[in-house]
Every structure is written in structure tokens, then in C-alpha cells.
Amino acid sequence: xxxxxxxxxxxxxxxxxxxxxxxxxxxxxxxxxxxxxxxxxxxxxxxxxxxxxxxxxxxxxxxxxxxxxxxxxxxxxxxxxxxxxxxxxxxxxxxxxxxxxxxxxxxxxxxxxxxxxxxxxxxxxxxxxxxxxxxxxxxxxxxxxxxxxxxxxxxxxxxxxxxxxxxxxxxxxxxxxxxx
Ligand code: 5GP
Ligand code: MG
Numbered sequence: 773x774x775x776x777x778x779x780x781x782x783x784x785x786x787x788x789x790x791x792x793x794x795x796x797x798x799x800x801x802x803x804x805x806x807x808x809x810x811x812x813x814x815x816x817x818x819x820x821x822x823x824x825x826x827x828x829x830x831x832x833x834x835x836x837x838x839x840x841x842x843x844x845x846x847x848x849x850x851x852x853x854x855x856x857x858x859x860x861x862x863x864x865x866x867x868x869x870x871x872x873x874x875x876x877x878x879x880x881x882x883x884x885x886x887x888x889x890x891x892x893x894x895x896x897x898x899x900x901x902x903x904x905x906x907x908x909x910x911x912x913x914x915x916x917x918x919x920x921x922x923x924x925x926x927x928x929x930x931x932x933x934x935x936x937x938x939x940x941x942x943x944x945x946x947x948x949x950x951x952x
Contacts, residue, residue, distance in 0.1 A: 811833065815839045905920075907923075925950075
């Protein structure tokens with residue numbers, strides 16, 4: 773425990789702040805889709821699992837949960853081309869779909885995913901993203917955003933570095949020497 777903490781520069785977003793923001797996002801989504809019948813939330817594994825779990829438990833509209841797993845060809849902290857490792861179980865044709873992602877850095881992943889899922893002709897397709905690195909992402913606007921964060925490597929609340937640090941209830945910034 774102590775050793776893990778030593779890798780943090782600081783806690784960027786604490787547990788209470790995350791939970792309040794998730795409550796707001798769930799309320800906003802519930803209000804905007806209240807006449808939609810139902811929605812499908814597509815979580816991107818593994819990073820979105822905690823955000824997804826907290827978000828869906830506060831939705832007040834009918835919803836379904838599905839997951840995809842993607843892999844980047846890049847190195848552990850650099851973005852590359854995207855590959856689908858696990859696809860959706862269900863068809864999203866004619867459905868109201870929201871992609872649930874942990875983080876947007878360059879925007880490559882979410883742009884690829886958005887384009888790919890759109891070819892399946894959902895009734896609507898939006899994005900709900902926990903964190904976005906300020907001023908970096910190009911292209912696609914985010915419909916529901918948790919937090920703007922600085923351009924540093926963050927872990928916790930689903931986010932990892934080589935599968936470590938994923939299960940903290942807060943988001944922390946790693947010391948640069950840990951990931952560089
Ligand atoms: P993109 O550059 O395509 O927007 O982001 C690619 C992926 O890199 C994200 O989905 C996420 O898995 C990972 N990523 C980018 N920045 C960070 C970060 O600061 N922390 C963690 N844990 N993952 C990140
Ligand atoms: Mg990810």
C-alpha cells in the first residue's frame with residue numbers, strides 16, 4: 773500500500789468529487805432520454821468498468837449494459853491504431869447508444885469507435901467520458917464529460933498503468949518517472 777502511494781504525484785479527483793459528478797451525469801442522461809424508451813450503454817473495457825457501474829446504478833430510465841474491449845497497437849503510454857478484441861453481444865441497430873469511456877487523450881480511440889458503431893445504424897450515438905486531457909483531443913465532441921484533466925498519466929477509478937492501480941476509488945496523477 774505504502775509503496776503504491778509513493779508512485780502518486782497527487783490525487784487529482786477525490787472519491788466524493790467523482791461520485792457527485794457521476795450523480796449529475798446520471799441525472800442529465802436520465803432527463804435527456806426520458807422519452808427514448810430505453811438506452812444501451814457500451815462500456816469500453818477495462819477502463820470504464822467502475823464508472824459504468826456507478827453511473828448505471830443512478831439512472832432512472834430503462835437501460836441495458838454491454839461491453840467492448842479494444843486494444844491499441846501503440847506502447848503502454850502512447851496511442852496507436854485500434855483493434856477490436858471483444859465485440860458487443862447485441863445488435864445496436866435502431867437503438868439509442870451511449871459509449872462509456874474512461875479517458876480521451878488524442879481522441880483516436882473514441883473517433884474510431886464512434887465511426888465503427890455508427891455503421892451499425894443506431895437510432896442515436898452519444899459519448900459519455902469520465903476524463904479528457906485539456907486541449908488535446910481532436911475531432912469528436914464529447915456529449916457527457918466528467919472532468920477536464922491536465923496532460924499527465926492518471927490512474928485509479930478504472931484507469932491503469934500496465935493493469936496496476938485500477939481499483940482506487942479516486943483518480944491520481946502518477947509521478948512522471950513512473951511512466952516515462
Ligand atoms: P486516445 O489517445 O486514443 O484518446 O486514448 C487511448 C487510450 O489510452 C485511452 O482509451 C486509455 O486507455 C489510454 N490512456 C490515455 N491517457 C491515459 C492516462 O492518463 N491514464 C490511463 N490509465 N490511460 C490513458
Ligand atoms: Mg481505455
